[in-house]
Amino acid sequence: MEARAEARYLKVSAQKARLVVDMIRGQQAEKAIVTLRTVNKRIAPSVEKVLKSAIANAQNLSDDVDVDKLFVVEAYVNEGPRQKRIRPAPMGRAYRYQRRSSHIIVKVAEKA
Numbered sequence: 001m002e003a004r005a006e007a008r009y010l011k012v013s014a015q016k017a018r019l020v021v022d023m024i025r026g027q028q029a030e031k032a033i034v035t036l037r038t039v040n041k042r043i044a045p046s047v048e049k050v051l052k053s054a055i056a057n058a059q060n061l062s063d064d065v066d067v068d069k070l071f072v073v074e075a076y077v078n079e080g081p082r083q084k085r086i087r088p089a090p091m092g093r094a095y096r097y098q099r100r101s102s103h104i105i106v107k108v109a110e111k112a
Contacts, residue, residue, distance in 0.1 A: 003055070006105045013100040028068075030068070033052070047106070058070060
């Protein structure tokens with residue numbers, strides 16, 4: 001049995017979010033939450049929220065789910081849409097930059 005949760009359009013680049021998500025992949029769910037609370041990255045609370053949502057989804061799917069046996073089976077970050085913006089530059093010019101977003105997907109499953 002596998003449960004899934006997803007957070008979309010988060011205002012962080014996928015590259016930065018992958019640094020945090022790579023730390024919890026394959027860990028036990030409770031240890032992953034502890035890891036996310038100790039990580040000093042801005043995206044860590046959002047990843048923790050997605051993980052807790054996946055755990056809650058697992059409990060809603062089946063009543064006989066043991067939360068202590070849940071593991072993070074899959075955790076990955078996809079790139080979301082980019083917002084194109086313009087910053088004023090010297091001599092009447094303009095510099096273009098992009099505000100990146102990302103989608104975070106976490107799947108948890110029970111291991112024996």
